[in-house]
Amino acid sequence: AEITDKKVKVAIAEGDGIGPEIMSATMDILKAAGANIETELIELGEQVYLSGNTSGIKSESWDVINRTKLILKAPITTPQGKGYKSLNVTLRKSLGLYANVRPVSSLYPFVKTHFPNMDVVIIRENEEDLYAGIEHQQTQDVVQCLKLITRPGCERIIRYAFEYARAYGRKKVTCMVKDNIMKLTDGLFHQVFNEIALDYDDIKSDSQIIDIGAAKLAAHPENYDVVVTSNLYGDIISDIAAEIAGSVGMAGSANIGANVAMFEAIHGSAPDIAGKNIANPSGLINAAVLMLAHIGQIKIADKIKNAWLATLEQGYHTSDIYQEGISKKKVSTEEFANEVISRL
Numbered sequence: 515a516e517i518t519d520k521k522v523k524v525a526i527a528e529g530d531g532i533g534p535e536i537m538s539a540t541m542d543i544l545k546a547a548g549a550n551i552e553t554e555l556i557e558l559g560e561q562v563y564l565s566g567n568t569s570g571i572k573s574e575s576w577d578v579i580n581r582t583k584l585i586l587k588a589p590i591t592t593p594q595g596k597g598y599k600s601l602n603v604t605l606r607k608s609l610g611l612y613a614n615v616r617p618v619s620s621l622y623p624f625v626k627t628h629f630p631n632m633d634v635v636i637i638r639e640n641e642e643d644l645y646a647g648i649e650h651q652q653t654q655d656v657v658q659c660l661k662l663i664t665r666p667g668c669e670r671i672i673r674y675a676f677e678y679a680r681a682y683g684r685k686k687v688t689c690m691v692k693d694n695i696m697k698l699t700d701g702l703f704h705q706v707f708n709e710i711a712l713d714y715d716d717i718k719s720d721s722q723i724i725d726i727g728a729a730k731l732a733a734h735p736e737n738y739d740v741v742v743t744s745n746l747y748g749d750i751i752s753d754i755a756a757e758i759a760g761s762v763g764m765a766g767s768a769n770i771g772a773n774v775a776m777f778e779a780i781h782g783s784a785p786d787i788a789g790k791n792i793a794n795p796s797g798l799i800n801a802a803v804l805m806l807a808h809i810g811q812i813k814i815a816d817k818i819k820n821a822w823l824a825t826l827e828q829g830y831h832t833s834d835i836y837q838e839g840i841s842k843k844k845v846s847t848e849e850f851a852n853e854v855i856s857r858l
């Protein structure tokens with residue numbers, strides 16, 4: 515994004531479970547850092563589902579989103595049982611959020627990990643593939659799901675990956691699909707990757723079959739930089755990447771569309787620890803940092819990121835990453851936010 519300090523409107527969804535706690539911590543930090551945003555709360559998630567609205571989002575919330583075109587969203591709980599449509603899929607599809615971007619890096623030696631040099635960005639296509647929702651019942655015992663891959667869809671996500679690499683000073687983009695088996699669908703993705711790579715001779719490119727690629731990513735994440743892939747594979751490898759980097763509480767992600775963008779933590783609403791003021795707010799803080807970078811408030815984004823890193827480096831850790839010998843103090847959600855604020 516262009517660097518600017520223009521005031522930007524953002525829709526805030528406080529979410530369920532630990533959502534309100536980590537959102538409150540994140541908002542405190544944004545405010546203290548001087549983020550130039552105007553927030554508007556939107557209602558979505560468990561309460562909306564349970565009120566009988568199976569979409570999980572109020573129509574007034576759509577109005578707000580259509581105005582702000584920017585969302586910071588805490589995790590939500592989808593009630594158990596049939597009939598509740600996944601709000602994440604609804605938002606991605608309705609808002610055309612075609613790119614899911616998940617940067618994952620380890621913070622060795624400050625946070626325990628097996629992979630000290632990991633610094634990967636997974637860029638996942640977010641609308642097509644087996645998630646297009648085209649399923650049929652052929653007969654009572656035969657069902658079918660269509661895998662939809664389009665050239666414009668491939669071009670958009672692959673170009674996004676190379677542009678991202680260029681903008682963030684990354685050196686290499688790796689394509690992962692299984693075109694040895696799915697010669698048409700995955701073949702198209704791979705072919706478009708090869709074509710677009712030619713436009714970016716400043717960035718290295720290579721390709722791996724997804725099965726061995728996923729295995730190698732899990733064993734040697736330090737060998738990867740930016741990875742671009744289709745929807746289902748991206749879902750799987752982005753979880754692998756986040757898991758091996760340390761705590762699920764650490765990473766944020768961006769969902770990018772042509773007109774709207776939504777930022778969120780990668781983890782769920784963690785009902786097991788909700789209301790205890792112990793959740794790690796880092797995932798949502800990082801999502802907010804990605805949001806600020808997206809709207810051009812780069813200086814404030816950097817300021818928060820650096821304060822966050824310093825807090826972790828100086829050993830102020832929430833219980834999910836607390837480790838005797840490495841950590842200095844076990845802090846609550848709120849205390850963690852205050853430590854970050856004191857380092858801005």
Ligand code: ATP
Pocket residue numbers: 532589590591762763764780781782783784785786787792793794795796797834
């Ligand atoms: P969902 O279906 O919503 O993705 P999930 O089953 O994947 O949920 P999460 O809610 O992500 O589960 O939680 C998985 C585990 O990680 C839980 O034990 C939870 O307490 C822990 N966890 C998740 N987020 C955090 C966090 N921010 N801080 C600390 N622990 C967390």
Ligand code: MG
Pocket residue numbers: 781782
């Ligand atoms: Mg999950």
